[in-house]
Amino acid sequence: MTEHSIDRTFWTAALMAAAAAIAGCYSPPEARNSGPETNYSSNRTNTDRTPLTTNSNMSNENTKAEDKTGFAANLPDGFAQPKDSVEKTLLREYGAMFVAQGVTVPRKIVFKDEAEVAAFQSTLRTANETIGGFKVELQAAAMDELRKAMAEAKAQGLSITPRGDDSARRSYNETVSLWKSRVDPALKYWVAKGKMTQAEADRVAGLSTYEQVEEVLKLEEKGIYFAKDLSKSIIYSVAPPGTSQHLSMLALDVCENDNQDVRSILARHKWFQTVVSDLPHFTYLGVEEKDVPSLGLKKTTSGGRSFWVPDI
Ligand SMILES: [Zn+2]
Numbered sequence: 001m002t003e004h005s006i007d008r009t010f011w012t013a014a015l016m017a018a019a020a021a022i023a024g025c026y027s028p029p030e031a032r033n034s035g036p037e038t039n040y041s042s043n044r045t046n047t048d049r050t051p052l053t054t055n056s057n058m059s060n061e062n063t064k065a066e067d068k069t070g071f072a073a074n075l076p077d078g079f080a081q082p083k084d085s086v087e088k089t090l091l092r093e094y095g096a097m098f099v100a101q102g103v104t105v106p107r108k109i110v111f112k113d114e115a116e117v118a119a120f121q122s123t124l125r126t127a128n129e130t131i132g133g134f135k136v137e138l139q140a141a142a143m144d145e146l147r148k149a150m151a152e153a154k155a156q157g158l159s160i161t162p163r164g165d166d167s168a169r170r171s172y173n174e175t176v177s178l179w180k181s182r183v184d185p186a187l188k189y190w191v192a193k194g195k196m197t198q199a200e201a202d203r204v205a206g207l208s209t210y211e212q213v214e215e216v217l218k219l220e221e222k223g224i225y226f227a228k229d230l231s232k233s234i235i236y237s238v239a240p241p242g243t244s245q246h247l248s249m250l251a252l253d254v255c256e257n258d259n260q261d262v263r264s265i266l267a268r269h270k271w272f273q274t275v276v277s278d279l280p281h282f283t284y285l286g287v288e289e290k291d292v293p294s295l296g297l298k299k300t301t302s303g304g305r306s307f308w309v310p311d312i
Helices: 003-023 085-099 114-121 140-155 172-192 198-205 209-221 260-268
Strands: 126-131 134-139 251-253 281-284 297-302 305-310
Touching (some): 085 209, 085 305, 134 140, 140 260, 172 198
Antiparallel strands (some): 251 281, 297 305
């Protein structure tokens, strides 16, 4: 390789890194945190805002009574208990959000369609922000703490940015598209591998979304996995339609998730990792870390990170 081509390689890499930093999330490991504020920007000044309260008198907000202990006791009033093994699994893997405090949480584990999600989302107090060029919409209390976390990160020369336009709020139909982006290629793969027939794959592909979730999880019990890398359950890759914490506007997928300092800052502002293996994903729980166990969540460690999951 000539010196000239080495030079070109260097500059191509540098330009790609710069472009990735501008785009948000796709910077290579060595480029992370190389400069403060590279992809942090906000189109509003929020530092002088009156902080939003995290508790209000809204009757549908989840508020913790002092005598409540355990996960079940901290679920919102009227919560529909899991009705089958699929819902039990989903509650165990994604359920931390249901005990979040000072915010509105769904009373069912799975929204069945866009209308249900839209009706729920219309009841929420929300706040918008453009961060790193992407629109972020969250429940107001969650956004308020995120703003504080971002300010703290900035003071330390760090940034907290979303991975893309769908990093916070999602609609039901977006969760369907994400789900299909895993299920359809996996079905092709397993047919090619001789693990299922084309007829079986066609049958699964033709099911209603809710039925398909059940069927996919059953196939995974037999080692036919649907995650993107086909080696683990799809639920650690994408949330089944109607179950994503993003539908409740209490979740944010963060670019800088592999930075321990960033994770600590988010935790100080009531944002925690609650879905094991979903590394960019953070959940607003509305309490300080010392109070998380009293919500009925237990800490589990995976890959050097802490995740708070339902203790059930
Ligand atoms: Zn997420």
